Amino acid sequence: MDAAGSIVETLSIDPADTFPSPPRPRKRLRLRRLEGSPINSAQWRRHDKGTEMAEESMFQSVLEILMKASSEVELACKDSIELVTPDTCLLLIAECFRCLRNACVQCAKNQHVIRNLGLIDVSVRLIQLLHGLEVEQESVLAALRCSLQFLGNLAAGNGDSQNSIWKCAFPDLFLNCLNHHDEKIIAYCCMVLFTCLNSEKVRELQDHENLNVALAVLNVYRKQLEPEWSFLIVTDHLLKCPELVKAMYTKLSNQERITLLELIMSRISEKNPITNDEMTVVWKDAEFLASCFQEKCRDVLKLTSAANMEDEEAIVTIRLLDVLCEMSSNDKQLKHLQTCPGLLETAVDTLRVAHPAGKQSTNIFTATHSVTADREISHPAVGFKSHLIRLIGNLCYKSKENQDKVYLLDGIPLILDNCSIDDNNPFVNQWAVYAIRNLTEQNERNQEVIAQMEQQGLADDSILKNMGLEIEKRDEKLVLKSVRKNPIS
Numbered sequence: 001m002d003a004a005g006s007i008v009e010t011l012s013i014d015p016a017d018t019f020p021s022p023p024r025p026r027k028r029l030r031l032r033r034l035e036g037s038p039i040n041s042a043q044w045r046r047h048d049k050g051t052e053m054a055e056e057s058m059f060q061s062v063l064e065i066l067m068k069a070s071s072e073v074e075l076a077c078k079d080s081i082e083l084v085t086p087d088t089c090l091l092l093i094a095e096c097f098r099c100l101r102n103a104c105v106q107c108a109k110n111q112h113v114i115r116n117l118g119l120i121d122v123s124v125r126l127i128q129l130l131h132g133l134e135v136e137q138e139s140v141l142a143a144l145r146c147s148l149q150f151l152g153n154l155a156a157g158n159g160d161s162q163n164s165i166w167k168c169a170f171p172d173l174f175l176n177c178l179n180h181h182d183e184k185i186i187a188y189c190c191m192v193l194f195t196c197l198n199s200e201k202v203r204e205l206q207d208h209e210n211l212n213v214a215l216a217v218l219n220v221y222r223k224q225l226e227p228e229w230s231f232l233i234v235t236d237h238l239l240k241c242p243e244l245v246k247a248m249y250t251k252l253s254n255q256e257r258i259t260l261l262e263l264i265m266s267r268i269s270e271k272n273p274i275t276n277d278e279m280t281v282v283w284k285d286a287e288f289l290a291s292c293f294q295e296k297c298r299d300v301l302k303l304t305s306a307a308n309m310e311d312e313e314a315i316v317t318i319r320l321l322d323v324l325c326e327m328s329s330n331d332k333q334l335k336h337l338q339t340c341p342g343l344l345e346t347a348v349d350t351l352r353v354a355h356p357a358g359k360q361s362t363n364i365f366t367a368t369h370s371v372t373a374d375r376e377i378s379h380p381a382v383g384f385k386s387h388l389i390r391l392i393g394n395l396c397y398k399s400k401e402n403q404d405k406v407y408l409l410d411g412i413p414l415i416l417d418n419c420s421i422d423d424n425n426p427f428v429n430q431w432a433v434y435a436i437r438n439l440t441e442q443n444e445r446n447q448e449v450i451a452q453m454e455q456q457g458l459a460d461d462s463i464l465k466n467m468g469l470e471i472e473k474r475d476e477k478l479v480l481k482s483v484r485k486n487p488i489s
Contacts, residue, residue: 054113148191162195203244206243257320300384325387364424383425413453
């Protein structure tokens, strides 16, 4: 694409070119030879770069040809008996769209004339008719590809054209093309959709009858049929509407939910500054995803059995935790998550259940330490306990209320019991150190709990030293202090 967002000519096919015939098609088109004003290729080549304005009469001639072609294609759609006939009409349709496509590049005047002549409505109708042919002729595919390229270039940088295309094409044309078998048609359709979308149009996707367009885009990305435009549609538009995200999530399969969560993770991991409006969106998404995690957190325990290693519901829950951890790493997002009802309690309770599950039998939740440095563990739940402790630590950062909640939930001994090196939970030691520091910062009661545990032999003194902490007795009171820094107070 060029700087203006238009497609440069990627399919340069001369009107005299012919397409190879597919092997034994079950149905081909029966189209009469069209009569009308011929296209003068020399005239159009002057405007291929879109830098000059073409005469309105030239666009009028193309309009007449396409209208006649629409009538011919409509007749062909109704005729299921006639078989092989020449496809000159389809070649002409494709060439008309190439001319229109090239005329739109960086030329607002041509875009204006084309739109006012009614070429958008005629083009969308013709695209729908071509789609309805349900044949595998290369000439049909070429016509569809060029038509979508034309709409994309017409919409580029032109709000009026974007609105006109949306009015004519949404939702049927987008649904048909997003579900087409040809990857180029899917790609060009995604380009048109991305160019036309704005916040108002995204809200229209929430409607029950329109939601399938958003779901189709996600499916295109999941199957990697067109990974670039579909990625941008989701991250730049769909994820900015919390109500749409919620509506999509409830309709998705587990595999599709995993894909959506990966895209959310990609978006929130970006280092670009977030505006206040975008932050409001992120807060609403975080609240919804937190509720989903709270509802399904116990599904991960299915993974204690090797037979359930590919359980999709459990994997969705793991991805939800990954996203919440990433969200809680941002100061502004963290403040909202810290007040999210039930989230901290769910994280502690889930850790409380997962930790003994690893002691009752040998499974992915069992702490292991291999002497072989290159040992690799391939399991979806690797790091799950580590991420739970990370989330708990984040939620307690400079939050006296959450520090006290963990105390009341008896979560401090639980975290201390996860301070050993564990191959199944990389960096669990570091996250436990981080969580303990956040739990004890300016919190004497939590400091005293750890000090008493050490004195009673319930906390390993070496673990505390590894954390940079030690116990000191002052005025008959045990105090937890930093070895290298001033005492925590």
